[in-house]
Amino acid sequence: MANSTQTDTGKTRQTGMVRTPFHKTRWFARLPIYLILIFGAVIAFVPFFWMTSTSLMTLGETINRKWLPEIPQWENYINAWNEAKFAKYFVNSVIITITTVVGLLITSVLAGYAFGRMKFWGRDVIFALLLSTMMIPETVTLLPNMLMIRGAIIPLPGGSWLNSLQALTVPFMANAFSIFLLRQFFAQIPNELWDAARMDGAGHFRFLVQIVLPISKAPIMTVLLFGFIGAWNAFAWPLLVTTRETWRPLMVGLWNFVTEAGPETHLLMAGAMISLLPILVIYFLTQKQFTEGIATTGLKG
Amino acid sequence: MNTQDQSPGKPRRSLISQWNHLKEQLTAYLFLLPSILIIGIFGLFPIGYAIYMSLFNWRVTKGGFLGFDNYDKIVGDWGGLLLFLLGVALLVAAYWLWTSAFRSSSRGVVVAKVIAAILLVAVGFLLAGGWGRLMAGGDKKFWTSMMITLFYAIGTVPTQIILAMVLAYLLFQNIRGKDVFRMIYFLPYITPVVSTAVVFRSIFSPRETALANTVLSWFGAGPLKWLFEPRPFSQILFGWNIEGFWAGPSLALVTIILFGVWTFVGYNTVIFLAGLGSISKEIYEAAEIDGANAWGVFRNVTVPLLSPVTFYLFLVSFIGTFKAFNHIFVMEVPSAQGTVATASVEIFSIFYRANNYGYAAAQAIVLFLVILGLTFAQNKLLGKKVFYG
Numbered sequence: 001m002a003n004s005t006q007t008d009t010g011k012t013r014q015t016g017m018v019r020t021p022f023h024k025t026r027w028f029a030r031l032p033i034y035l036i037l038i039f040g041a042v043i044a045f046v047p048f049f050w051m052t053s054t055s056l057m058t059l060g061e062t063i064n065r066k067w068l069p070e071i072p073q074w075e076n077y078i079n080a081w082n083e084a085k086f087a088k089y090f091v092n093s094v095i096i097t098i099t100t101v102v103g104l105l106i107t108s109v110l111a112g113y114a115f116g117r118m119k120f121w122g123r124d125v126i127f128a129l130l131l132s133t134m135m136i137p138e139t140v141t142l143l144p145n146m147l148m149i150r151g152a153i154i155p156l157p158g159g160s161w162l163n164s165l166q167a168l169t170v171p172f173m174a175n176a177f178s179i180f181l182l183r184q185f186f187a188q189i190p191n192e193l194w195d196a197a198r199m200d201g202a203g204h205f206r207f208l209v210q211i212v213l214p215i216s217k218a219p220i221m222t223v224l225l226f227g228f229i230g231a232w233n234a235f236a237w238p239l240l241v242t243t244r245e246t247w248r249p250l251m252v253g254l255w256n257f258v259t260e261a262g263p264e265t266h267l268l269m270a271g272a273m274i275s276l277l278p279i280l281v282i283y284f285l286t287q288k289q290f291t292e293g294i295a296t297t298g299l300k301g
Numbered sequence: 302m303n304t305q306d307q308s309p310g311k312p313r314r315s316l317i318s319q320w321n322h323l324k325e326q327l328t329a330y331l332f333l334l335p336s337i338l339i340i341g342i343f344g345l346f347p348i349g350y351a352i353y354m355s356l357f358n359w360r361v362t363k364g365g366f367l368g369f370d371n372y373d374k375i376v377g378d379w380g381g382l383l384l385f386l387l388g389v390a391l392l393v394a395a396y397w398l399w400t401s402a403f404r405s406s407s408r409g410v411v412v413a414k415v416i417a418a419i420l421l422v423a424v425g426f427l428l429a430g431g432w433g434r435l436m437a438g439g440d441k442k443f444w445t446s447m448m449i450t451l452f453y454a455i456g457t458v459p460t461q462i463i464l465a466m467v468l469a470y471l472l473f474q475n476i477r478g479k480d481v482f483r484m485i486y487f488l489p490y491i492t493p494v495v496s497t498a499v500v501f502r503s504i505f506s507p508r509e510t511a512l513a514n515t516v517l518s519w520f521g522a523g524p525l526k527w528l529f530e531p532r533p534f535s536q537i538l539f540g541w542n543i544e545g546f547w548a549g550p551s552l553a554l555v556t557i558i559l560f561g562v563w564t565f566v567g568y569n570t571v572i573f574l575a576g577l578g579s580i581s582k583e584i585y586e587a588a589e590i591d592g593a594n595a596w597g598v599f600r601n602v603t604v605p606l607l608s609p610v611t612f613y614l615f616l617v618s619f620i621g622t623f624k625a626f627n628h629i630f631v632m633e634v635p636s637a638q639g640t641v642a643t644a645s646v647e648i649f650s651i652f653y654r655a656n657n658y659g660y661a662a663a664q665a666i667v668l669f670l671v672i673l674g675l676t677f678a679q680n681k682l683l684g685k686k687v688f689y690g
Contacts, residue, residue: 033471114329114330137623173335174339
């Protein structure tokens with residue numbers, strides 16, 4: 001079931017052996033193609049290589065023209081970890097990311113279901129309004145939202161949310177992109193399933209939890225991955241609302257390290273490496289999901 | 302069912318269905334409630350509130366009512382703005398004339414093209430004149446930041462799209478390691494901007510032994526100051542001494558453009574790959590039978606058939622650059638002397654560093670209006686396709 005619906009959404013699946021102009025040519029005729037592709041890959045990859053390599057150098061080696069460290073200085077990672085207080089920030093980032101993603105999944109599954117499978121008054125208008133929020137630049141919303149978080153616009157439970165977990169998570173717990181993505185998928189689910197479930201006396205909520213969710217793993221995974229990346233990489237907003245260390249995330253911690261550490265390039269690189277490791281791990285585990293998710297959603301737009 | 306059953310059952314059934322209808326409505330609203338609350342409070346409400354703030358002398362706390370004074374400070378010369386907008390309107394008219402000319406009769410084409418050409422000259426005068434008056438009478442820093450935003454957009458968007466199209470086309474051939482290449486190209490897009498900025502700041506540091514300067518030295522070129530260089534690249538590269546708009550971006554901004562291109566090429570490549578997948582293979586086979594070579598197929602089959610995707614990517618990325626903040630903010634160094642501050646960075650520094658909230662809100666609203674205009678133009682150009690991000 002899951003597979004059949006997945007191929008419905010993924011136009012990109014037809015990657016088989018397409019007969020393109022080069023299919024008959026010999027390998028050496030295709031050499032230029034490989035050379036260009038490899039050149040591109042090298043450009044894309046060099047910064048990561050440079051980051052890894054520099055993160056293992058001594059301070060002296062970073063100043064001189066070196067490609068690789070003589071002896072890998074693994075303690076750079078420990079030093080960066082301690083000097084930039086990464087232990088605290090790392091845990092903060094993990095908690096912030098998980099909270100955001102869980103919240104995002106709950107709100108967007110519910111809203112996506114309502115838009116995709118229910119009839120209610122004003123549905124299309126509300127949906128259009130929701131989509132229009134996508135073109136609003138963050139620059140416009142940052143300032144009023146900061147005042148909102150300080151409790152200066154409407155009274156918030158607990159006074160000011162500055163330096164709180166809520167401030168870093170709640171504003172990101174819903175977005176139009178995720179709702180749109182899930183709506184597209186839910187709307188394609190055959191009506192027969194819903195009719196059968198209703199015969200058995202199931203309501204919308206039970207149908208959603210017991211039938212729809214198990215067959216919607218692919219789009220939910222896409223929402224989860226993009227939510228994870230967005231929450232982990234978030235920068236401008238956390239920079240504004242974390243004046244103290246309590247809930248400061250890793251990205252802001254790394255940025256402070258950049259502005260304070262100055263010439264300690266090797267430690268900076270080690271810090272940068274630590275900050276993107278979770279993203280790399282998630283990406284390597286799920287990269288197919290990623291690129292296909294982005295291809296289908298990007299084109300649908 | 303026959304009529305006998307229906308008459309007694311009808312009123313009761315409709316009552317039930319009415320109740321069900323109401324219940325469904327309520328359930329739907331309940332499902333929507335959390336999303337609508339969050340997006341409403343943190344996504345839509347701020348726009349209204351930013352407009353409200355822009356009408357006040359608001360520094361950290363609300364001060365006196367100013368009316369449109371903040372906007373007056375930005376624009377300065379409303380006649381100049383009017384001239385500029387008139388230029389934009391004429392540009393649209395010229396575009397419309399030019400495209401519709403191809404559909405009409407041959408005599409109409411010539412006339413329309415002549416008119417369009419005359420219009421274009423007028424557009425040039427209006428845009429340049431209006432812009433000059435805005436820079437002279439209004440907030441020079443803000444309009445400069447708009448110009449820098451335009452440089453950033455012109456520098457990143459076409460480059461990343463052309464590179465992505467070539468890479469996607471080559472990747473789509475029958476080659477080995479397709480998935481590995483795709484994975485590597487996409488990597489920059491998902492990694493945190495702050496982390497990659499750390500590396501780019503090191504690679505493009507002004508030190509002679511930095512990676513970028515090392516590469517330059519292989520070609521016998523001297524070291525450059527890259528991110529720390531406020532002079533326009535046209536002066537450094539060709540020794541031209543031009544000032545103002547035509548001097549182009551500073552070398553610092555060009556470096557940030559490279560950073561932006563590096564980040565987004567992979568994203569565009571993946572979208573192009575999806576577009577290539579939807580071109581039917583019969584067309585390729587037909588071209589092959591007709592004896593087209595690889596370049597001919599690319600030029601005459603792939604590029605035209607991909608044009609909707611290209612167009613979509615172009616416009617979405619162009620608007621995206623007007624929203625871009627992180628990429629520039631993390632690469633800005635004081636030595637660049639503000640030559641890299643795009644509109645969003647400039648607005649951020651006005652409220653974050655200068656604490657002038659009311660004025661920052663007014664600037665943000667102006668930026669928002671520009672983006673709205675671009676989105677509107679995009680929707681018109683894309684026809685029925687709707688803009689989703």
